[in-house]
Amino acid sequence: MIYRQRANQMLINLQEDPGPVERPAIKIKSDMNLPKYFLSQEDNIILCGKIDWLEYREKDDSVRIIDFKTGKNEEPEDSLQLPIYLLLATNTQSKKVSGASYWYLDRDEGLTDKKLPDMEKSFEKVYTVARRIKLARQINHFKCPQGGCYSCRPYERIIKGEGEKVAVSDTRQDVYILPD
Known part of the structure; x- marks a missing residue:
């Protein structure tokens, strides 16, 4: 909200x-x-x-x-x-x-x-x-220079296999969904 x-x-x-x-x-x-x-x-x-x-x-x-x-x-x-x-x-x-x-x-x-x-x-x-x-x-x-900052965490989770690839964007970027 x-x-x-x-x-x-x-x-x-x-x-x-x-x-x-x-x-x-x-x-x-x-x-x-x-x-x-x-x-x-x-x-x-x-x-x-x-x-x-x-x-x-x-x-x-x-x-x-x-x-x-x-x-x-x-x-x-x-x-x-x-x-x-x-x-x-x-x-x-x-x-x-x-x-x-x-x-x-x-x-x-x-x-x-x-x-x-x-x-x-x-x-x-x-x-x-x-x-x-x-x-x-x-x-x-891939290693975050800050040891796991908020910007890197989602990418680190994707690399670990936690994300599900759901699409490719218009700019050819892979789009993932991460579980909570």
Whole structure:
């Protein structure tokens, strides 16, 4: 029931202040609506992801990355999300990226501006993690760097055989159901 109340509050907040969704936006054209580019052709690593919103800024012909937040927690400063979005937005569309914001939809505070990460540092950070993931897949050995965080737990359970594969998504991702 609490999820429904939070969802209703998000919709009310959006109706009362539609913010960036009523302003011009850019849509990245891509296969299966999932922007991607080669992070490394040599290592055959493709970075892909879906950016929630790219607000078009006419004054300087640029875009601002906006990430809709529906969870209760603040996004950690060391999160890979903004570096990934910056790399995707920079490499999959023609406009300069001039800013980034989080929009915590369950709050009444509007957009929270975030400092754009450094492009070189973003690349190195994401590329390092991507190489670790590639190696883990090659040797079929997955281990959470935090020792079993909430993000990794469902994947670890799937690897242990606890999940049931029920579909393949439009973006060719395997979809699993996990028992409680």
